[in-house]
Amino acid sequence: MSEHISRAFEEELRTLDTKIAQMGGLAEQALSRAIDALNHHDPELAETTLANDRAIDRLERVIEDLTISIIGRRQPVAGDLRQLITALRIAGHLERIGDLAKNIAKRAIAVAVEQHPKHLMLGFTHIGETALRQLKDVLDAYSQRDAAKARRVWQQDEEIDAMYNSLYRELLTTMMEEPAHVGLYSHLLFCAKNLERIGDHATNIAETTYYLIHGTVLAEERPTVDNTSFARLTVPSKS
Amino acid sequence: MLNPEKGQGFSHTPHTASLLSPSANAARKRSFDARLQLRLDRVWNHLWVRRWLIVLSALIFMGLSATYGIPWYACTLALAAFALGAALIPRGGLPLLALTRAPADAGSEAIDVAKILIDALPDPAIVLDRAGTILLFNGKAGDLFESLKPGFHISRVLRNPQVLDALTECGSKLPTQTAIFSEKVPFERHMAATVSFLRFPREPRNSAILLVLHDLTEQRRLDQLRADFIANASHEIKTPLTSILGFIETLRGAARQDEAARERFLAIMAQQAERMARLIDSLMSLSRVEMRAHLKPQDPVQIAELVAEARHALEPMAAEAEIHVEVRSQLNSVTVLGDKDELTQVFLNLIHNAIKYGRPGGRVVVDVNRIVNGSAPKISIAIEDDGPGIAVQHLPRLTERFYRIPGSSALEKGGTGLGLAIVKHVVNRHRGELRISSQEGIGSKFTVILAEHKADRDGAA
Numbered sequence: 001m002s003e004h005i006s007r008a009f010e011e012e013l014r015t016l017d018t019k020i021a022q023m024g025g026l027a028e029q030a031l032s033r034a035i036d037a038l039n040h041h042d043p044e045l046a047e048t049t050l051a052n053d054r055a056i057d058r059l060e061r062v063i064e065d066l067t068i069s070i071i072g073r074r075q076p077v078a079g080d081l082r083q084l085i086t087a088l089r090i091a092g093h094l095e096r097i098g099d100l101a102k103n104i105a106k107r108a109i110a111v112a113v114e115q116h117p118k119h120l121m122l123g124f125t126h127i128g129e130t131a132l133r134q135l136k137d138v139l140d141a142y143s144q145r146d147a148a149k150a151r152r153v154w155q156q157d158e159e160i161d162a163m164y165n166s167l168y169r170e171l172l173t174t175m176m177e178e179p180a181h182v183g184l185y186s187h188l189l190f191c192a193k194n195l196e197r198i199g200d201h202a203t204n205i206a207e208t209t210y211y212l213i214h215g216t217v218l219a220e221e222r223p224t225v226d227n228t229s230f231a232r233l234t235v236p237s238k239s
Numbered sequence: 240m241l242n243p244e245k246g247q248g249f250s251h252t253p254h255t256a257s258l259l260s261p262s263a264n265a266a267r268k269r270s271f272d273a274r275l276q277l278r279l280d281r282v283w284n285h286l287w288v289r290r291w292l293i294v295l296s297a298l299i300f301m302g303l304s305a306t307y308g309i310p311w312y313a314c315t316l317a318l319a320a321f322a323l324g325a326a327l328i329p330r331g332g333l334p335l336l337a338l339t340r341a342p343a344d345a346g347s348e349a350i351d352v353a354k355i356l357i358d359a360l361p362d363p364a365i366v367l368d369r370a371g372t373i374l375l376f377n378g379k380a381g382d383l384f385e386s387l388k389p390g391f392h393i394s395r396v397l398r399n400p401q402v403l404d405a406l407t408e409c410g411s412k413l414p415t416q417t418a419i420f421s422e423k424v425p426f427e428r429h430m431a432a433t434v435s436f437l438r439f440p441r442e443p444r445n446s447a448i449l450l451v452l453h454d455l456t457e458q459r460r461l462d463q464l465r466a467d468f469i470a471n472a473s474h475e476i477k478t479p480l481t482s483i484l485g486f487i488e489t490l491r492g493a494a495r496q497d498e499a500a501r502e503r504f505l506a507i508m509a510q511q512a513e514r515m516a517r518l519i520d521s522l523m524s525l526s527r528v529e530m531r532a533h534l535k536p537q538d539p540v541q542i543a544e545l546v547a548e549a550r551h552a553l554e555p556m557a558a559e560a561e562i563h564v565e566v567r568s569q570l571n572s573v574t575v576l577g578d579k580d581e582l583t584q585v586f587l588n589l590i591h592n593a594i595k596y597g598r599p600g601g602r603v604v605v606d607v608n609r610i611v612n613g614s615a616p617k618i619s620i621a622i623e624d625d626g627p628g629i630a631v632q633h634l635p636r637l638t639e640r641f642y643r644i645p646g647s648s649a650l651e652k653g654g655t656g657l658g659l660a661i662v663k664h665v666v667n668r669h670r671g672e673l674r675i676s677s678q679e680g681i682g683s684k685f686t687v688i689l690a691e692h693k694a695d696r697d698g699a700a
Contacts, residue, residue, distance in 0.1 A: 018371070018394045025398030032423055055400075118474060122639045133424035143395045144386050163635040 012070055013080065016087050017143065019066065020094075023059040024139040027094045030056065030101040031135065031198065035128035037108040038191060039121060046112075049105040056098035063091040079215075086212040090142065093201045093208075097135065100194040100201075107187040114184045120170060124192065127163045131195045134160065134202040138209065147213040153206040154218055160199035167192045168228045286322065296321045350375075360451065366437075367393055367448045371406050374447060383452065393450070402450075405434040409448050419455070426532045426667055429455040456533045464526050472522055475641060475656070479511035514655070521657040525640075528581060528664040536669055539692055540582060542573040542618060546605055549586035553594060561599045564590065568607035573618050575689045581665045588658040589622045589685050595654075596683075597626035609691065616691045625682040634675050638663040662687075 030049050037046035067084050070076070076084060134153055141149035171192070175185045210218050286293065297318055304314045354375060357364040363380035367373055371393050381387050384396040394403060401418040409416065414436040421429040430452050437447045486504045494500040550564055557564050575582075586605075593603040606621040629637070629644065636642045641656035662685075666673045669689055677683035 014392060018392050021392075021394035021398050022400070022403055025394070025400050025403060028398065029400055032421075119641070122642070123636060126636065126639055129424055136424055139398065140386075140396075159635055162632065166632045166636055169632070 009070075009074055009080075012066075012074075013083060016063065016066055016070070016083070019059060019063050020087055020090055021139065021143055023056060023063065023091060023094050024135075024142075026052065026056050026059065027097045027101070028132065028135055028139070030098050030105075031128075031132055034101040034104040034108060035125070035132070037105055038111075038128075039125060041112045041116075043109045043112045046105040046108045050102055053098050053102045056095060060091045060095040063087060067091075079212075082212050082215065086208045089208050090205050093205050097198050097201050100198050104191045104194050107191050111184050111187050114181070116184070116188075117174065120167075120174065120188065123163070123167050123170065124188070124195075127160060127167060127192065127195050130160050130163065131198045131202070134199055138202045138205045141206065142209045142212075145209075145213055147210055150206040150209040150213070151218065154203050154210070157199055157203040160196055164192055164196040165228055293322055357449075362454075363452045365393065365450045367406070367450060369410075369446055369448065371403075371448075380452070399432075402432045402434070405432065406448060406450070409434045409436050411436060411438070421459075427456065427460075428533050429459045431455055454533070457530075460530050464530060468522060468526055471640065472519065475518055476515055479515050483508050483511050518655045518657070521655045521661065524584065525657055525661050525664060528661060528668060532664065532668050534668075536576055536578045536581075538576065538578065539574045540577050540579045542575060542582075542607060542620065542689075543568060543570070545579065545583045546586050546607065546620065549583055549590055550605065552587060553590050556591070557594050557603070560594050560597065562594050562597050562601050562603055564594070564603045564605070566605045566607070570607060570609055570618075573607065573609070574692045575618060575669070576692045577669050577689065578665075581668070585662045585665050585687060586620070586622075588662050589687070592658060592685075593622050593624040593626070593683075597624040601625045610688070616693075617688050618691050619686055619688045621684055621686040623682060623684040628679040628681055628683055629677040630679055631677075634677060637675060638673070 030052060033045055033049045036042065037049060067088050071081075071084055074080075134156065137149060138153045140146070141153060168189070171185050171189050175182050178185075207218050210216075300314055300317055300321070303309065304311075353366060357366065357375070357377045360377060360379075363377065363383045365373060365376040365380050365387070373387065373389050373391055373393055375389060376387055387396055393406065397403075399418070399420040401420055405416045405418045415433065417431055417433045419429070419431050421427070433451045433453070435449045435451075437449055439445050439447075486508050490501060490504055494504065546566055546568075550566055553564065590603065590605065597603060602625055604621075604623045606619075606623065608619050608621070610617045610619055633642075633644050638659045640660045643654075643656060663673055666687055666689075671687060671689040674686040674688065675683070676686075
């Protein structure tokens with residue numbers, strides 16, 4: 001518990017923390033529901049997710065207003081100033097995560113009627129759960145001011161990137177083998193990319209949290225193994 | 240019992256200073272502002288406690304002044320002196336004053352009773368103030384949420400939107416609400432959170448919220464598992480079954496008289512049938528582990544024993560594959576809290592894989608070590624082989640059910656595709672970690688990391 005001359009200031013900072021945690025909870029739930037909607041062919045659940053995205057956007061505006069008003073009125077320094085700046089950044093990242101989850105839900109509605117190939121969906125569940133775990137861990141790290149946990153999340157982004165690589169190849173191969181269902185596989189490809197982006201946002205939140213606690217930036221180059229941007233795939237020519 | 244060392248106990252938020260004993264945790268207050276507030280609270284409490292004494296003396300004095308004509312300013316001065324005198328009487332007071340029992344005393348009695356009551360509840364329970372700040376909680380809640388501490392807002396450990404909304408709406412108009420929520424990570428859990436409004440009748444300003452969590456996971460799992468099992472099994476069992484039916488057709492028809500063909504086909508059919516049996520066994524193991532994923536294992540087991548058992552069971556297979564299995568361990572006795580059968584299965588599966596996918600004449604090394612860095616010592620069991628290794632893009636997918644590396648000989652070697660999925664689930668259940676590393680052409684290493692259990696430390700476990 002920190003010491004402040006003004007108890008009201010302390011209260012305001014705690015309210016900010018609470019609002020970030022609340023927004024984090026909404027983002028976690030949006031992601032979890034979007035993945036379920038995709039896996040269980042559940043358009044209704046997807047619709048609920050789309051509707052709840054408004055709450056996330058609203059909270060971001062509330063957090064922005066609150067942060068700016070605190071900066072204006074209290075003119076904080078050092079750790080307090082870092083807390084306000086990081087609150088703004090994290091709210092931004094959470095809002096993007098909410099949008100990406102919304103996008104997955106939209107695509108879940110689009111592919112609900114089609115049969116998903118089992119081997120692909122197992123891979124999806126895996127990458128989805130990993131992204132969800134990263135998000136939960138990083139939000140816990142922020143709430144509990146745990147720099148070690150934030151660092152671990154930052155390092156584990158490799159896992160999601162590797163899984164995305166693997167899914168990308170698998171999807172492209174499947175697209176070549178079954179061109180009739182290429183629409184379905186395109187949607188799945190975008191969903192996989194969204195999950196990878198969510199993982200990146202979680203990593204950014206981790207970096208921001210580390211900065212909040214220590215005042216210094218995580219120095220090393222972030223480990224990343226996503227090389228799909230460089231991948232070249234040769235389509236066998238039809239004879 | 241609430242353990243002050245673990246941070247269970249009273250809150251020191253100013254809102255509830257009069258609800259809880261003001262002297263508790265006073266030493267932790269470092270802010271001058273808060274200390275001043277606390278002193279003012281204390282003075283007010285003293286006066287409030289002795290309010291009847293003050294009123295009585297005021298009436299007597301007014302009576303006297305009316306009778307004997309003492310001027311108003313003298314009365315005020317005398318009244319102030321009386322109030323000061325009353326305030327200076329120590330807490331608990333003189334025996335005569337015991338009749339005016341302090342509401343704060345009654346309050347802290349209520350808190351003592353609350354402590355005892357929630358500790359006796361079968362479910363995790365947390366008492367919060369109206370704003371959502373944690374006041375106190377029982378041992379089960381402390382187990383459920385690792386970083387639960389009084390004085391912090393509940394959103395520090397629990398972020399589910401439905402539960403937070405229920406807490407905000409909780410009040411005299413909506414005294415009880417239940418919110419059902421689920422978590423997928425780190426393992427699947429379904430909970431029902433009941434939020435109740437508590438009002439203390441003698442202190443209308445003070446109210447609190449009781450949050451009780453009830454675990455619904457077992458129930459949900461039973462339903463889901465049945466559906467999952469059928470979905471999983473049907474796909475994987477269909478293939479060998481189709482092939483057996485095909486051979487039966489052939490034996491009944493074209494190959495009826497063909498002695499050599501019959502022998503060959505019967506061998507293949509037996510192989511496929513055995514594969515189906517193994518698959519069903521693995522699926523049942525997996526189901527069983529999944530059912531219990533949310534329950535932490537409680538029995539102490541000896542790692543060295545289990546590893547030796549697994550190795551012994553696989554001796555014949557290792558001999559046939561001409562692979563030498565070596566167990567290295569610097570530690571005499573290593574104990575973890577776990578399920579003996581499940582952990583043996585883990586080592587069996589990992590060593591079995593190492594032998595199966597190793598190169599003939601190669602080596603499999605099982606290394607048991609203690610890792611000490613930071614809070615708690617951990618045990619690592621690493622199974623390393625010098626086989627052909629696994630390409631890096633497959634590593635994150637290895638623990639998925641039925642994942643087969645495309646183009647490998649896994650299918651012919653009779654794998655069920657579930658071995659590593661079972662390992663992953665068991666390690667998760669034991670709140671441990673599974674690390675996989677491999678280099679093509681050099682070999683693979685599978686490491687299981689578990690928290691060590693020190694028997695003498697956890698006497699009161």
